[in-house]
Amino acid sequence: MNSPRSDAQDDAGGERGLTAEDIGFAVLVVGISLAAAYLLAPYFGAVLWGVVAAIMFQPLTAKLAERMGGRKNLATSIVLLGLVLLFVVPTILLGISIVNEATALYQKISSGQIDFGRIFQQILNALPVRLRNLVEEYGLTDFDNIRRQFGSSITSGLQTVAGRALTVGQGALSFIAALGVMLYLSYFLLRDGDRYGEMVRTSMPLHPGTRDSLIENFLLVVRATMRGTVVVGVVQGLLGGILFSVLGIEGALIWGVLMGFFSLLPAVGTGIIWVPVAIYLFAVGDTGKAAIVVFCGVFIIGMVDNILRPILVGRDTRLPDFVVLIATLSGLELFGLNGFIIGPVIAALFISVWNQHRHRRSAKLESDRTGLPVQTPALAAHAVEEASAHPS
Template sequence: MSGKFKITSSHWVIVVALLAAGFACFLLVEPYINSIVMAFIISLLMFPIHDKIETRVGSQKNLASLLSCMLLSVIIVLPLLFVFAAIVQQGSTFSQNVYQWVTQGGIQALFEHPWIVKALSIINTYLPFDEIKPQEVGQKIAQFATSFGTNLVGISAKILGDATSFLLNFFLMLFVLFFLLRDHDTIIAAIRHILPLSRSQEDKLLEEVEKVSKSAVMGSFLTAIAQGFAGGIGMWLAGFQGLFWGTMMGFASFIPVVGTALIWIPAAIYLFLTGDTTWGIFLTIWSIAVVGSIDNLLRPFLMQGSAGMNTLMIFFSLLGGLHLFGLIGLIYGPLIFAITMVLFNIYEEEFKHFLDEQDQN
């Protein structure tokens, strides 16, 4: 460089105005930020496939991006529609079975089971709760089962609304993804030009964002799919609706600490209480040995590229992200941690001389 860059008051005016305009733009796109972020992350995952498509169609970037988006739609939307229809059918069957079981005296027979009688006796004797009376609990469960038909209408309407919202967000994400794939090189070049960092620092930051985005998606969502698939097989073998409960276990796997145990423990207890001891033992062993091992082995393996974060940091990034942002926080949390660590490394490099002097004093 021929000379030092000097910051003037006009520069500060431009920076402040730019920050204010940037914040206003953020407010405009905030309702759609999740779709934009997901489009960005999926573009990173899809770019190797898109690159091959682009090579085959030549210089027609619009056609290549369109084909990539259509391929993604076929991969995601069609299986989801099939799974959603099966879940609604199996969920409806399950609710009807529960209603019949309760109204035909199943709940009374359950409370007469020796294990339940003994457990209630211990609870009423030693724990500081009001006395639990089986008749009152049975009445409340029966009332819930009686009103379940009415509730099911409301639940179905909510599911339909959520599905409609999902489709709208998905098509918005596809729209953004189209431009991200088509203009990938231009966007990266613009980001590099704007960032006030050296080329090596930009490479490190962009590389880490890409790596963590991929590992967060793989670590969270692929683990959920794998656990849901394995759990569904176990539940189906034990006599439950496999697809419905497998899907529920997939969603439950996102819950920290508890995870899929939220589903399989009550199912195993039910099997023990109804006399299916063999299947209860099978489901317990299967859920611990197979479903549990997926979470313990697959998730850390898929997320091992997360900016050198150890298991504790990954856990808190997932837990905090889930708490602050909801399900999308499983991606945001590790991403925020990773960017912070990369920026901290850049800070260490830039101020290395000063920090070394501080250590010596």
């Protein structure tokens, strides 16, 4: 007579192998999951940011609900209102200001008030004689061509941003719908995040140790990316924008936003913006402002990354800088603004999965060599969970 354990295994297909019904159900699960992903594609960004908001602030919501005597609905509403006031409203106002400033800057370039050919000529005149001769030798003094190539790329970018002002009315309904989806999803994930997380965790077809390790890594990467990337980017962009505004540099708001954006990139960072500005100021003879830009860029804006990022991120993510750089750039290229989260998360999970594979392979080779069972941490956790579920 079969034991209950054997019957359970037989019912699950563990001893009799996969049947056509098992394979059919697996295909159904994969197919309906792909269909659901396709269905959510139009609101992918809204869903992504709703999940990110829940990952970041669900612990805060749980603590607040506990202090309020278990009133989860009220605690969730307070946290969600705080997110709207601290993030959503300032982002909308910033977007409107950027569009207005880009429109004004584009008009100045179109009218000739800002002439890139004249700017490059001023820089060339400020170069040492040897360097100037080298530039002329390589034919880099064709300012009409420079104006067409470099200037047109900047003006086209500004024209794109300025053109958004014309499409705001057309896209307002889609934007409101996406924002509503994000906030609505965030509310339920903040309130019931633990329950939904447990449902996802127990549904993953992985060994418990491997599954829990990957989930923990995923949560750590998302939180570290948001803390270390967004906070540092906002602070650096804010400092850069204030610096350029105080110095009277045209388009300070746009340059500040760009510095915040480029702070996502390791190694190069905000220097992509302030270094050319400093060079231009030196070239036109405004050495005082140029020196201020260099000093602030190196010792204030640059030090923000060195000081804040280790505090905010710590050792949550151990990704090499070159991996972060490639993953971020590729993510931005493939997914737009959402890519600065998706890229590092995929890279971190890729490394985590292959580390799990390496540990399993090493354990198997060691077991084959010694003839003794050697368990990886994931397998050990699985054994503990099995022992708890089926005590002798």
